[in-house]
Ligand code: PEP
């Protein structure tokens with residue numbers, strides 16, 4: 056028979072931490088803590104399977120209800136209290152808990168079990184009437200909101216009215232008489248809104264709360280969060296029913312959240328916040344600003360010492376940084392949750408490398424713990440230290456990195472601005488789970504209230520959004536759409552900059568610069584290099600980028616686009632002269648002028664990559680790209696005609712004529728790539744001469760130069776054989792002139808579907824293949840690379856496409872063609888070296904796929920090289936482990 060309900064508590068625990076899929080993260084870890092002898096209030100978990108069944112059928116199998124009843128009986132027996140007992144009632148919390156944490160996205164009900172009768176019993180038992188009624192009014196409001204769908208605001212405004220009536224400021228100033236009256240008014244609201252009385256049977260309350268938590272799996276904010284975080288909709292949540300403990304029972308009680316290491320920096324230091332005399336949700340909700348955890352020892356020393364000890368034990372047990380929640384009730388500590396803590400990118404790297412040094416984890420685990428997104432973030436911009444800053448306020452540095460954007464005050468505004476490509480900073484009093492979409496759309500978040508573990512801080516760190524919280528100097532005036540701070544008024548859509556690493560708010564737009572790789576990251580990437588079997592090269596077409604990429608770990612150049620060299624200001628006249636040439640002789644003359652410049656480029660690049668392979672692709676784009684725009688020329692002609700400068704008029708007219716004659720209807724499918732090389736062989740000849748002369752000169756200096764010449768856009772084997780013949784002829788001529796022998800290779804891009812299909816023929820002529828997945832995607836889909844923005848986002852919204860195929864490789868279509876190409880190519884040359892140099896070479900999912908289908912190396916832009924190194928190591932382990940599993 057299926058087990059649907061799992062109990063946890065000292066000596067009576069059914070679950071364990073490895074059962075997260077079934078018990079959810081919270082339930083599985085509560086069980087694990089109980090197994091470890093950590094003080095956990097007892098309770099039970101109803102499994103995610105039940106959630107899936109319930110959401111499908113809208114009812115429970117009989118067996119679930121039977122097991123639930125059995126668990127309630129057990130819980131009552133263990134506590135020596137009964138639900139709804141008028142003398143001494145058992146009170147419970149009801150919380151969600153999916154297999155991966157979704158902070159604040161689903162619902163929670165606290166103090167369940169209070170009724171008109173049991174509240175009297177509770178008051179007597181704890182000898183504190185105010186406390187009992189405070190719990191009761193909180194419960195009714197929470198139940199009303201979460202379970203019955205009555206707006207929380209309706210209860211809140213009654214509290215405000217009561218405070219006004221009594222002339223008091225804070226909730227804590229309300230005495231038991233006031234709270235009793237509030238309870239009655241709250242119940243009245245429910246009767247009015249729902250047409251029935253607030254339920255007075257705790258078992259009915261419990262079942263309704265359980266249903267509501269299961270239902271909250273499908274609320275809008277949970278759906279949005281899952282979408283943003285790639286969480287499967289079919290998983291469902293578990294429900295945890297747990298004995299209530301109270302942090303609001305006076306000055307030896309409190310509640311808090313803590314991390315075993317600093318989640319922002321990764322520093323090995325106990326980190327967290329707490330509130331004395333407060334209930335759980337108060338800390339995360341950011342209602343009161345909490346104290347730093349290290350002062351708790353002065354207030355409740357024994358519980359603090361025990362907390363520190365338990366946290367260390369939990370970290371060693373789970374071998375990762377833990378994020379815990381605790382409550383101290385009258386000096387006695389209870390752990391309410393432990394989970395792997397979310398961390399910033401910098402902290403992820405530091406914690407992983409530190410834990411290797413501490414012997415807690417091995418290098419492979421460390422490499423697997425850091426995510427590609429982390430590396431991406433570390434290479435994100437920060438404020439230029441040279442920039443002049445006008446800091447207008449300071450808050451808490453909740454999530455590092457700098458962000459610049461226009462001020463908006465609502466999540467919707469941030470989303471709307473993002474739709475039109477505008478960058479924003481979302482400024483809020485505090486964020487709530489409803490703001491999640493806006494936070495994702497904004498560049499950064501700034502809040503007036505809340506601490507380092509407030510909603511904004513936790514979510515900001517998780518998303519990697521720069522975030523400054525608790526900036527109390529700011530006052531937001533929503534009516535007039537501005538905020539004021541220290542004498543400044545910042546209007547909606549004014550630019551501000553925030554620095555989430557130090558908590559500063561800066562007026563205006565500040566220059567940001569890219570981050571560099573620190574010592575820990577360097578170490579981690581070296582471990583990644585030791586593990587990985589997939590090569591990582593870079594796409595670079597100038598010596599500076601090549602040097603940068605080498606510094607970032609590139610093992611050569613996988614794509615040097617030579618056309619980029621033609622665009623230089625000093626080259627464009629010679630390039631245009633070459634294009635304007637009416638005969639071969641004039642063209643050759645212009646090419647002669649270009650030769651030394653190209654050679655100089657190659658010398659620089661070869662030097663930067665000494666000893667490593669450099670793949671140079673011969674000219675690819677259609678020639679008209681190097682000529683001025685037709686409209687620009689027409690304008691110039693008009694100007695000349697008005698000024699009467701006849702000398703130049705003819706010249707411009709000639710250029711216009713050439714532009715018109717070169718114009719193509721589909722330039723991406725036109726006279727480009729090897730088609731250009733075949734029709735104007737002298738262009739490729741000049742380039743090959745420049746490559747080989749550069750290589751000979753540097754070899755003569757004693758350098759090891761490894762040139763690989765690559766022919767673009769080949770679809771027919773004869774295109775390659777002809778081009779290759781020309782390349783080799785020129786290369787041999789240069790080497791003969793120089794009296795040298797260079798080991799060079801001639802290969803081809805595979806970027807047309809036809810090329811993948813006839814890859815066996817092509818492989819006979821090629822020393823290597825490199826997949827140009829940009830063009831291969833374009834030609835496989837028939838999507839113009841330059842026009843996709845008009846429809847691909849709509850396709851994504853409509854669910855026609857999951858990803859933009861130009862960003863994430865389409866494995867089903869383009870990927871299948873690649874597999875055909877690899878298979879056919881290697882059928883004639885088993886050792887054929889194959890790379891990928893389209894944009895996908897730096898995209899994590901695509902890198903893993905490329906590795907799985909047998910690619911030898913990926914090539915990507917310099918700043919993506921570290922990401923590729925990490926992902927390559929992770930995919931090496933994944934492939935190895937899958938293979939070991941099979942054998
Ligand atoms: C490609 O098509 O994938 C490629 C790398 O070449 P380019 O982007 O220069 O066309």
Ligand code: MG
Pocket residue numbers: 806827829830
């Ligand atoms: Mg291409």
